[in-house]
Amino acid sequence: MLDAWRERGAHRLDPVRFHFIETLARRAAEYSGEARRVLDERVATLLAAYGEDLEKASGAEIAAAARQPSRGPLAELTAHFAQHGSSERMDPATNELKVLPFFRSTWSKLSAERRLTQSLAKLPQNAGPLNSHNLVHQSLTLMRELSPEYLNRFVSYVDALLWVDQANAPASSDAPRAEGGKKAARGKSA
Numbered sequence: 001m002l003d004a005w006r007e008r009g010a011h012r013l014d015p016v017r018f019h020f021i022e023t024l025a026r027r028a029a030e031y032s033g034e035a036r037r038v039l040d041e042r043v044a045t046l047l048a049a050y051g052e053d054l055e056k057a058s059g060a061e062i063a064a065a066a067r068q069p070s071r072g073p074l075a076e077l078t079a080h081f082a083q084h085g086s087s088e089r090m091d092p093a094t095n096e097l098k099v100l101p102f103f104r105s106t107w108s109k110l111s112a113e114r115r116l117t118q119s120l121a122k123l124p125q126n127a128g129p130l131n132s133h134n135l136v137h138q139s140l141t142l143m144r145e146l147s148p149e150y151l152n153r154f155v156s157y158v159d160a161l162l163w164v165d166q167a168n169a170p171a172s173s174d175a176p177r178a179e180g181g182k183k184a185a186r187g188k189s190a
Helices: 002-008 015-029 033-056 059-067 073-083 100-121 132-146 148-167 178-189
Strands: none
Touching: 002 015, 002 033, 015 033, 015 073, 100 132, 100 148, 132 148
């Protein structure tokens, strides 16, 4: 039935739901016993609902959907949101989900806390007041107390710099660094 609908172009009427049904049907085929029966029932229910929606849709709607050029899954998902009244969930200025800033903020806070925990773990037990790890940890802790939002932005900036540094690092770790070779040469001659 799914193949027949795909040949008619009916899969483009609601591509996200159609893909979900296809995926669930493939997964159901991998199981046996009670799990297979439950999954088959769910697929049958979804197929029936999709079939009812196809019957309700006019032939012109199905034909128009079939004529649409094939798009990627993300474009289809975005179109699905646009069709099904997600405008109250989307920010028109940025064309992104309104909850996205919340998740960005949460991730930023978690990342900052993780970095603070890492700095505490690397802190030597008998670190003196001028120990670099101790100074970094004190700075981050003070930053968290005075301005948590600044700490979040600072940590995301540092994460970006670390990523760039790792991306630009030489492929092999055996290659000596230019400064390391000079220091080693000076040490041997002295």
